[in-house]
Amino acid sequence: MYDLVVEGRIVGLERIFEAQIGIEDGVIKKIKKQGLEGENKITVKNGLIFPGFIDPHVHLREDSSHKWDYKEDFETGSKAAAHGGVTTVIDMPNNFLPSVTEERILEKIKLAKKSAVDVLFHGGVVKEYFNEIKKMAGHVVGYKVYLSETTGGLTIDKNDLEVAVSKLSETNLPSVFHTDETRQTLEELIGISNKLKIHVAHVSRSSSIDTLNTKVTYEVTPHHIMFDENNLKKNKFLTVNPTIGTKSDRLAILNALKAGKVFFLATDHAPHTIEDKENGAMGVPGLDIYGNIVSWLIGSLRLDPTYVAKLTSYNAAKLFNLKGRGEIKEGFIANISILKFEPEKVDSTNHFTKCGWSPYDGMTFPGKLIYTIYKDQVFLN
Numbered sequence: 001m002y003d004l005v006v007e008g009r010i011v012g013l014e015r016i017f018e019a020q021i022g023i024e025d026g027v028i029k030k031i032k033k034q035g036l037e038g039e040n041k042i043t044v045k046n047g048l049i050f051p052g053f054i055d056p057h058v059h060l061r062e063d064s065s066h067k068w069d070y071k072e073d074f075e076t077g078s079k080a081a082a083h084g085g086v087t088t089v090i091d092m093p094n095n096f097l098p099s100v101t102e103e104r105i106l107e108k109i110k111l112a113k114k115s116a117v118d119v120l121f122h123g124g125v126v127k128e129y130f131n132e133i134k135k136m137a138g139h140v141v142g143y144k145v146y147l148s149e150t151t152g153g154l155t156i157d158k159n160d161l162e163v164a165v166s167k168l169s170e171t172n173l174p175s176v177f178h179t180d181e182t183r184q185t186l187e188e189l190i191g192i193s194n195k196l197k198i199h200v201a202h203v204s205r206s207s208s209i210d211t212l213n214t215k216v217t218y219e220v221t222p223h224h225i226m227f228d229e230n231n232l233k234k235n236k237f238l239t240v241n242p243t244i245g246t247k248s249d250r251l252a253i254l255n256a257l258k259a260g261k262v263f264f265l266a267t268d269h270a271p272h273t274i275e276d277k278e279n280g281a282m283g284v285p286g287l288d289i290y291g292n293i294v295s296w297l298i299g300s301l302r303l304d305p306t307y308v309a310k311l312t313s314y315n316a317a318k319l320f321n322l323k324g325r326g327e328i329k330e331g332f333i334a335n336i337s338i339l340k341f342e343p344e345k346v347d348s349t350n351h352f353t354k355c356g357w358s359p360y361d362g363m364t365f366p367g368k369l370i371y372t373i374y375k376d377q378v379f380l381n
Contacts, residue, residue, distance in 0.1 A: 002029065003376065005036045006336060008044030010328055011309045016048070023334040026375030031330055042371060042378075044338055048298075048305055051313040051328050052087030052335025052374065053290055056142075056320060057176070057201060057219065057266035059283070060119065063095040064107040072271040072354045077287065078115035079352035080269070082379045084290030085337030085369040087117050088325060089269075090316075093124030093144050094154050100124040102135040109139060117374050118335075120320075122176060127160045130167050137171040141320040144201075148180040150241060158188075169196050174319055176201050181242060186211045199319060202268050204242040206252030209261070217263035217319065220253050222286050222293045223359060238359055240270070241282045257297070260307055264315045265293070271355035284359045288351040291369025291381075292360070295339055299366030336373040344368035 002022035010019050010031075022030035022038065030036060060077035061068040081089050091108065093099035099108060105121055112119040122144040123136035133143065145164065146154045156164060168175050174197040179185045186208060189198050193216050200218040203209060212218050223240060228250040232238045256262050267290060270283025286293075294312055297303045303311075317326025324333040344365055348358035372379040 002036060002038040004040045004042070004373070004378070005038030006042045006044070006049060006338070006373070008047060008049050010049045011051070011305045013306060013309060013314060013327065016305055021049070021328065021336070023373070026334050028328065028330055028332050028334050031328065042338070044340070046342065047338055047340040047370065049328065050085070050294070050309055050337045050339065051326055052372070053085045053294070053312045053337050054088045054316040054322065054325060055081065055086045055267050055269065055287065055290065056090040056264065056316045058089045058091055058269040058287065059094070059271070060089070060091050061095065061271065062108070062111055063097045063099070063104065064111065065097045067096040070354070071273060071276065074112045074115045074119060076352055076354040077269070077271070078117045078119060080285070080287035081290075082116045082372045082374060083288045083352050083369070083381055085294070085339070085372050086287060086290050087335035087337065087372065087374045088120065088322065089117065089287075090120045090122055090141060090320065093122055094146070094150055098124050098126070098154055100126050100129040100154070101132045102139065105136050105139045120322075124154050125156060125164055125168070125175075126154055127156055130163060133167045134170055137173060140173065141322065142174040142176055143168055143171070144176050144178065146178045147185060148178060150178055165192055165196050173197070174199055178202075181205050181208045183207065183211050190215045197319070199263070202242055202266065204245050204249060204253070206249050209252050209256045214261055217315075219264050219266040220257070220262050221266060221268045222289070223268075223284055224250065224253055225257070225293070227359070235359060237277045237357070238284065239277070239280065239282050240268070240284055254301060257301065257303060262311060263319070265311050269353075271353050273355050274357055285351075285353045285355050285357070288348070288353055289346055289358065289360050291337065291339055292344060292346065292365035292367070295341065295365050295367025299341060334373055334375055336371075337369060338371040338373070339367050340370045341367040
């Protein structure tokens with residue numbers, strides 16, 4: 001007798017199959033065609049059972065200063081993640097107090113213990129604290145390198161990149177690069193990819209997709225998938241970094257997804273209050289609607305669900321070495337996201353993010369997240 005049995009169409013890495021999942025003590029103990037008994041049972045009809053979604057690019061705002069807690073904190077941000085089916089997030093370092101030292105990373109780890117899902121961390125890289133890179137290695141899953149301007153002022157000069165790469169390569173951890181998306185910068189990163197595991201954040205331009213191709217991994221965001229400059233003219237809150245592109249840029253991203261070239265989906269969840277947005281703050285929230293976006297990728301863009309499972313879970317788990325995550329597999333953590341293909345209209349008054357609005361308000365998606373299973377907890381959305 002298992003604690004929980006989930007049955008329905010399971011999305012694997014190569015195929016979709018009908019089966020039951022037996023969960024005990026937050027672990028997937030058995031996957032079987034039929035015959036499993038559980039104290040509780042979830043039967044999924046007209047839906048798909050995915051490995052728990054992983055969002056490797058979020059800004060949950062909270063640090064020991066608590067200066068930006070009014071935008072978001074670990075509790076509200078992680079609940080927004082669970083609402084969207086995301087069972088693991090990786091928090092970025094550009095806080096009010098930037099996470100560029102071991103001490104600051106440890107402070108955030110302590111604060112994140114109240115989270116509803118797993119919150120992991122990227123370490124920040126700045127010249128003044130290059131000596132902290134190796135010290136952070138045991139507490140982070142990767143590093144974030146800013147080669148162009150961002151919130152928090154963590155930009156490093158290209159003249160210091162060689163030293164940074166040398167320090168980063170000693171950790172054997174991946175490095176995520178925020179770039180200006182110029183061909184020169186991207187080609188420089190491709191050139192050093194033999195020394196360092198490089199991943200390019202929030203790619204938003206057709207020229208970037210052409211340059212990167214499959215030479216290094218890259219991510220795309222929901223807002224660059226769903227919007228272009230015509231939407232920006234109508235909605236002043238769609239100010240983000242990198243900016244929303246042209247219709248051609250958006251189509252290039254969609255074509256890259258169709259071709260299977262995008263490594264993973266990352267929300268770049270960057271919550272700001274309405275007042276902050278009116279004053280020009282860059283960024284939009286995205287965690288609450290993650291499941292809706294996944295339904296759009298399958299229901300509207302017609303992506304193969306097995307590729308979507310890689311895009312939303314497996315590839316991030318592989319890049320950041322997140323053991324026990326990324327697949328529905330015996331012995332793995334019972335992190336599971338369940339979608340139902342039933343239209344849903346976005347209403348941010350039902351969201352958990354603290355910022356109180358969404359650029360997707362009023363949009364209707366072909367499906368919705370109905371259950372998030374996180375270890376031994378079940379969230380009914």
